Amino acid sequence: MRCAPAAGAALVLCAATAGLLSAQGHPAPPEPPRFASWDEMNVLAHGLLQLGHGLREHVERTRGQLGSLERRLDACGAACQDAGGSAAPPLAAADPVSGDHAAPETLHSLQVQLKAQNSRIEQLFQKVAQQQRHLEKQHLRIQNLQSQVGLLASKDLDHGVAKPARKKRLPKMAGHVSAVHNNSRLYRLPRDCQELFEDGERHSGLFQIQPQGSPPFLVNCKMTSDGGWTVIQRRQDGSVDFNRPWEAYKAGFGDPEGEFWLGLEKVHLITGDRGSRLAVQLRDWEGNDASLQFPVRLGGEDTAYSLQLSAPVASELGATTVAPSGLTLPFSTWDQDHDLQGDKNCAKNLSGGWWFGTCSHSNLNGQYFRSIPRERQQRKKGIFWKTWRGRYYPLQATTILIQPTAAPVAS
Template structure:
């Protein structure tokens, strides 16, 4: 843009210089004046040339900078293309791996179903054989000829012994069938957990790929968009899930974690504690009770932090289900709320009478009961560490109302009454508990 203007200026100066030369001879004074004009024009031309040279030099420097930036841009674009190709290859490999896992999970599910059918067929065969044997024995005992023949009376004890032996064999087979069924149920829960993990891995990889593509395009932005995971088991129920098992959830403003969901015909319950065989040691310290421990397909404690992340989403109902060694079952419901760590995970319970009169009671008071362990004494007893005295961690008031996290009794006796699992009812303290389940669901659910 500046170069044409400079050339135009040079032409104008040259024209003016030409018109200044005389056409006829004049005096020596006029001649000297014209040479002065020529010197002025020459000096101006030199300055213009110097300006043109400086302009050209600056233009060269700018061109070099532009070329360097173009090379850097080309190398960056090539690097981005290479990284995109690598990510595509990695995504394909991961997709194949996920497909292989799904195939294995489906294969295991088919094997489990086949085993279940085989066990059912064996059980039916055993029962039919048992029925036929009982018919034969009853026919032999009631036969008049047998009763009238004294020599045949000696066969009755033999038949009875044979029947007792057969009953023992049948009892043993029934016990084995029960064990097989327990194993199959655990395998089924394990398969459900694997399927849930596979689905969760797919979603995480999809979100990760989307974020990486956004970063590569230079459009990465912080986002608080939801992950697509349910906030609790009842939300899974609302979405159409009807099978009880292990699922991955993500409460509001919390990280994802796995839970055991118990689906009923009306709601989905999130299980926060379960005990049934004493396979898990519940005599743990504060940090373990805070994070959770155990196996979701066996005995476990979900974790105070996880329970609090569920509770802070709204009002929940807590259902306490107990059974003793005599086979008697008890159930209680409360309006449930759990504070955070800053308030020592204080428990707030109000009796829920919506399902009828209930005789099981646990009171927390307006301030709530803080959670206590042997290394974090938060109970309301002034001179006793209830968790250290009774074993396990619990919401203790005066060490004597309840403790469902105590030692599991190895047999239905009262020898471990002091440190065992117990729950106080209107009829008195129950210290022979065999199973416990604590589960929660939104209070808005009609039970």
């Protein structure tokens, strides 16, 4: 990038922005080796995140300097157009050859350069922000894969080389639920917990599944007399923070053996376009339990992972008026507001992400309270299901499960 020596301020501006634009032209660092270790991938992801943050801060500081210079130039322009000419800018005196008309022309040239540089920096800022979002997504995926590899490694150490045929299951030891039970399957992985149930599995626990068009991932299956259910949420002790942004709820977080959220994208891959049953299990602090089931359909990210509910059950999740065809409730987080409450952001006003109809009917991903707060304003930020114990009663434990009710299309 070349800079004309029109004025001292222009030289400072060009020097500040040339570094940014030349950095943009550097070749991208080579991709990590295909068989790089997880530690190397993790270090690389952290390093790139720090680089993105540093570059973004530098761009923001430079934009602030450009804004200050632009305001000074605007003030100078007003002074230069004064009929009396008493407030002529120093730039005019610095160029005696150009005469009385040099100052306005120099000012106009600087303003054009300023706008061009500001436009380039804005483009660079947008690219940095986009790369930062991409790196954060990759970091979440790496963490998820690391946890799965750890579970598989512990299974291999315990049981040795996988055998080609399924053997009879030994009785489980008390408290031992960490093994991935279907690690020895050499044929196609099941699409979901229901298909695993249909294959003859009757024990609950952690299993690898592979929905159509998806890589394998780990789920917690609960086997009942009604078939195989996939656990998509569990709250029990407040060990995991559920007040997270959209990307975290999309990818999933937590420990599948403790408190966790499976991830909206994984749930959508499991259900696809099929109808499903959603089961909600609730427990209060007096030891009372409640269980609800209702038919749903879950849309993809293009619908904000909307739950499509039939009219009889829509009011359970916060519908004030329901059409005969039912109700569609999109998922909301504090950074992506899709709820039906037009004048509020329910996720920001309460806590956590949820299929909010209004802010007052249900929220099973709210703040976990180990004791019931005295203030009502604080209690409504908790985990509640209004039609059971009321909005201002924070529940002790919840579990959400889903089961497709229609057979998947054969691949």
